[in-house]
Amino acid sequence: MDSILVKGNGPLNGQIPIAGAKNACLALMPATLLSEEPLTLTNAPRLSDIKTMTELLQSLGAEVSSLQDGLVQALSSHTIDNHVADYEIVRKMRASNLVLGPMLARLGQAVVSLPGGCAIGARPMDLHIHGLEALGAEIELKDGYLHAKAPRGLKGAVIQLGFASVGATENIMMAATLAKGTTQIKNAAREPEIVDLADCLKKMGAHIEGAGSEVITIEGVDRLHGATHPVVTDRIELGTYMLAPAICGGEVELLGGRLDLVGAFVEKLNEAGVDVIETKAGLKVKRRGDRVKAVNVTTEPFPGFPTDLQAQMMALMCTAEGTSVLEEKIFENRFMHAPELIRMGAKIDVQGGHATVTGVDRLKGAPVMATDLRASVSLILAGLAAEGETIVNRVYHLDRGYEQVVRKFSGVGAQIERIKGS
Ligand code: UD1
Secondary structure: OOEEEEEOOOOEEEEEEOOEOHHHHHHHHHHHHHEOOOEEEEOOOOOHHHHHHHHHHHHHOOEEEEEEOOOEEEEEOOOOOOOEEOHHHHOOOHHHHHHHHHHHHHHOEEEEEOOOOOOOOOOOOHHHHHHHHHOOOEEEEEOOEEEEEOOOOOEOOEEEOOOOOHHHHHHHHHHHOOOEOEEEEEOOOOOHHHHHHHHHHHHOOOEEEOEOEOEEEEEOOOOEOOEEEEOOEOHHHHHHHHHHHHHHOEEEEEEOOOHHHOHHHHHHHHHHOEEEEEOOOEEEEEEOOOOOEOOOEEEOOOOOEOHHHHHHHHHHHOOOEOEEEEEOOOOOOOOOHHHHHHHOOOEEEEEOOEEEEEOOOOEEOOEEEOOOHHHHHHHHHHHHOEEOEEEEEOOHHHHHHOOOHHHHHHOOOOOEEEEOOO
16 A cells, blocks of 8 residues: 655745645536536546546446546436445445435435445434435435435425535535425535535526525526536645645745635634735745744634644644644544644644644654545645654545645655555
């Protein structure tokens, strides 16, 4: 298995291009199931999760008609001859559950394995199920699979989500585009990926209002048509690379970066002593002093501080001046990176959903294990701030969410290389 070797680094300087958002693309791709006509996505990231979604859609009968350099994904679903999303594919990635709503809306039936994905908590699907049931679906769990039927078609309804779940909002919104009448999703997730999906669905002929706010209203239509849509910038990749100069010093410009995608995160960076300036091409990041200051962080649904940047922020806090408390409110089990950071000399005390981090002058390189997607990149960031060499093992997690990670870091001067495993 491959690993990544990182050496403690001085200041980083240069530019890093930011890719299209993995999480947006994983919701946009299943939208192809809603129409017989082709959907073309530009700016699609080159990631193993995107490959997994491609395989899943192909297994259902969709065609991926072109893939030029990974930057264009053209999908076509004129015939869907299978309505079973198999465990062997779904177990690789939780976002596979996003085929449920579209299949149900288009075919009136879907059988979808309960998902796997990152081991960061229980991650149930009750909100997806209740939402789709409110639209008239009958759903049963049998042998690890959700069996969903809508023999009389779906019907608009008012759905109040108990939690602003990203996936549930996406699944319900896609299903509702072809339901009869009006659907309202209350306490909807407001993430930029939701807005991106709604924009694409609107291009396909859906009637959607309010995406990006707490209430989304969808007026069902009889059919959707083809469209071309550019995937929104990946705000998590953006935030991750913004931390590189915050940790190592120097000045890095993130090409394609947008402040509106990372507002709460930038506020915390500013508080810690890192400047973020808007440029014509994106965002420029520069640390003010030699060391950042400790800041407290609480993860929340958008527009709050994203849980997907918590591990990376913890890496920054490990060498900050003072003590910070990071509170995780989205996933109950998302501090698996803490023991690995402790192996590198970090002072972290985890109690339930809180991690108290006392900054040290310098971390020390060590062999560490990536436990999930965001944890793995936090270990690379920590390795850049450490004395000596760090080897990050189990990098397949990284390949799920960061394209060309070695090239992007080394392009700004980081000493990092991928070591081929056996
Ligand atoms: C998406 C993102 C993921 C991110 C997360 C939160 C994708 C592909 N993934 O995941 O990177 O970390 O949003 O920003 O977009 N929950 C329930 N019942 C449900 C659904 C969710 O209890 O039916 C809980 C989950 O266990 C979790 C919380 O709600 O504690 C957030 O989950 P959700 O917003 O649904 O995340 P995902 O869509 O899975």
